[in-house]
Amino acid sequence: MKTFRNKEGKKILFSMVKAIQDNKAYLSEVDGLIGDGDHGANMNKGFTVFETRFKEENISFTDGLAELGTILLTEIGGSMGPIYGTILIDMAEAAEDKDEIDLNTFSKMLSTGLEGLSGIVDAKVGDKTLVDTLAPAVDALNNAVKENKSFDAALIDMKKAAEAGRESTKNLVAKFGRSSRLGERSRGVLDAGATSCCIILTAMADSINDLLVKESANVQ
Amino acid sequence: MKTFRNKEGKKILFSMVKAIQDNKAYLSEVDGLIGDGDHGANMNKGFTVFETRFKEENISFTDGLAELGTILLTEIGGSMGPIYGTILIDMAEAAEDKDEIDLNTFSKMLSTGLEGLSGIVDAKVGDKTLVDTLAPAVDALNNAVKENKSFDAALIDMKKAAEAGRESTKNLVAKFGRSSRLGERSRGVLDAGATSCCIILTAMADSINDLLVKESANVQ
Amino acid sequence: MQRILNNPDNIVDEMLSGFLKTHNDIVEKTHNQRVVKSKESVENRVGVVTGGGSGHKPAFIGYVGKNMCDAVAVGEICSSPTAVAFFDAFKAANGGKGVACLYGNYSGDNMNVKMAVKMAKKEGIEVKTVVANDDVASAPKDQREKRRGVAGEVLMWKIGGAKANKGASLDEVINAAQKAIDNTRSIGIGLTPCVLPAVGHPNFEIKEGTMEVGIGHHGEPGIEVCPLETANNMAKRMVDVVLPDYPFVKGDEVVVLVSGLGATPVMELYVLYDEIERLISAKGIKIHKSYVGNYFTSLEMMGATLTVMKLDDELKELIDMPANSVGLKQF
């Protein structure tokens, strides 16, 4: 109930893939309101390349994150390539030697991802980017660690924080990316990156939770 | 009642100008159905240049026809420049030495205009062009001369023939000009040139008729 | 109508004014406001003239320049220039060795050129003409004299202009240009109509989801309206009409020109050419040179034309000669 096996983590990656694929049109729609309407296509492309390439492969959670990140970084371009590429690769590096991933490790992974992102973008919380989803999610995990919460409870906190973070972008004015040129006119609409980040984190949390349940079933 | 004075013919020219101006949009609309939709604009341009240039001038019917024809030929281009330019200039040449214009002269003028046109276009009656209006109008005048009809009766015949000619184009397939590329698809619609030609001849007939009435009033 | 205009009636004059300011290294004005001439000298060689309606940028004025046309008569939008403009263009291009007037087969142009040639004759200027009729879709093969001239005119000008600049006689220039157009076939596919500024609404319709095969540069209807196809199918359709008409066969060497009709993104022209090249090469026909871009447009129509010209030694040498006009520059 406290950990999941790194080598079983392929399921997590493929649930992330499916979540992005299912939301392709929605994400483009969100991006279309104040951006250029391609966020769904951008994300879907990278995630689907990963799916095709690793469908038949045995791959661990951290190796998969690194591979997915590398695909985004080297084959997708745009903003999403470097942004999600950096987050995922740095997440992977933070735990690549682990067989079992517990809350502490997972929390460190996400923090490292956020740090990596800060190295390449200047956006802070409140700037109406995916940082508004990712940063509170990281905080939620860190707090859960501090408060000794269980992994599954922590995941629920993370999801809630991510959702709240995503929702917060609605009332913000964009400061980075294409929508930033809109100024006040960008208010009132979700940020596309914050939305996709929430979708990814939610899929991650839900499928980790499934693995935890399975683990605990095995243990019992 | 049998003639009008050449030097009083400016009124005829300006009634032709007005008729074209009033029908600018209509002619473009007709041309738009199977041509490129500019016939009204093309005609209007030349006729309006003439209006502007000769509004304040004293000019006879034949001199006016020659000037209008020259403007069309040298300043308007397209198909209408050479076509109407040739018709009008040749009409003028057939009577430039006349002080009084009677039915015989007028009939010869229009015949000469049609001949001039034949020199530059290959279209015959039935090819869905302005020839379908002009040729029967010429025939009607020639017949009226043969039958010794009065000028005003002849003008009525000419108008009827021109109208019938214009209407005949509806059921024809275009053989010349842009609409000819349509083949069967050009059937069912009036020809733009035949329509403008009918408008011009009708205006001509009506204002000649006014002059004739005035002449006869003077004589009585 | 989302357009950059002042009074639509003045658009041609304003355009010419802007054009002359921008390209004063290549062109200059003449005393006739509707005639533009090249800065190249025509002294002691044949002059090359063309002319046509406006709205086909870079045609027609964009093809004035070194080894291309020497003077151009400019008409209103989609309307032939006046006879006087053609005549004045002949005068501007006359260097004493005669003038080759290379133009497209439209009734207005035919009439005005005919009258202008007469005027020139009276003044002792010898003018001979070639009438481009490369548009396969505009009449059956046995009525080639009825076919319109489309983007193949660009190749005709290139050949005629180059030949004139080699010092050839008027007959030689005319023969080369005539051979160029005789060896050339084109077809267009239209995807959206265009709006004449003075009219304000499209004067023909192409329904969303359909395309018009064989459309003319003024929206003259084509041979078939059919459902919109993929780029590859459009390529096949165009190649299948153009190649058999000449016919171009295995072993031939050709020039291929793919032109956009105006508003189609140039990126898509390359997508189309990619497949056209594959299809033509697969038939054993060698593409010596290709041109892809907006060479002959119709305001903001969407769609594209394909033009193929068969080369022989003379045409090959002439097509490869440098050119410096606004619409065609090659080193």
Next chain:
Amino acid sequence: MQRILNNPDNIVDEMLSGFLKTHNDIVEKTHNQRVVKSKESVENRVGVVTGGGSGHKPAFIGYVGKNMCDAVAVGEICSSPTAVAFFDAFKAANGGKGVACLYGNYSGDNMNVKMAVKMAKKEGIEVKTVVANDDVASAPKDQREKRRGVAGEVLMWKIGGAKANKGASLDEVINAAQKAIDNTRSIGIGLTPCVLPAVGHPNFEIKEGTMEVGIGHHGEPGIEVCPLETANNMAKRMVDVVLPDYPFVKGDEVVVLVSGLGATPVMELYVLYDEIERLISAKGIKIHKSYVGNYFTSLEMMGATLTVMKLDDELKELIDMPANSVGLKQF
């Protein structure tokens, strides 16, 4: 969507394939499918690289060639190329004297270039960058670092490419390109939106009868939406934003570039330029050279951009040097 497409996901690759076939006298492919290089040698001189999203034809690949860029990284439509593509472009343009990467200020490009520069450093290739930020409408003057790069990039490439070909050092090339962009200001007016092929509908709206002043190349909203104006008023509006920002003043010598956004008929660009020229000249500013045409587009958007660059002796010499790229040829 009336477009010439196969699978929208493959459009960039198909376009590149067609482009390479057509322009094999100027460009060649590299082992990275998304990197196109010039046929000109970079041996023993600085190489010039750019890159950006697709859909801006002739930008970016159209500016590869003699005295222009040496290699270009190609992205998806309106999306930055990958870091790896930039890196491979650096390698392709590296002749041992370093590489100048001259690109536009977009967040994706900034990130990918930054990563690529790091990769290059590891391999011992020295890369320095200039980020174009000529779009006056995209941020206030005191935040120039936030401004987008638009059509002024073409002038930056012309200057950088010419300087590199004169054998200048990397720092000299960078300084010239930086000066070029520092001396350059642009603004765009959008009249219609564009449709990304993979999306299928416009992702922003410009209502019929209105225009968007200051619009970006990807439809980034401008500074003002107002009722559609005459060409002359648009010209005034553009000139009135661009001139005071630098500011360009009486006695200055400048280059003016008017680019269409894609679907606006080129004829209308000349109408616009005609008035722009009048307004600029009336201020006592001398136009040394002007470019009017589709130099930097956004698929099938309608509208136009105005770019003005102030010249000094160095820039004047460099802008006048010949160039042979698909998008810019001058003798």
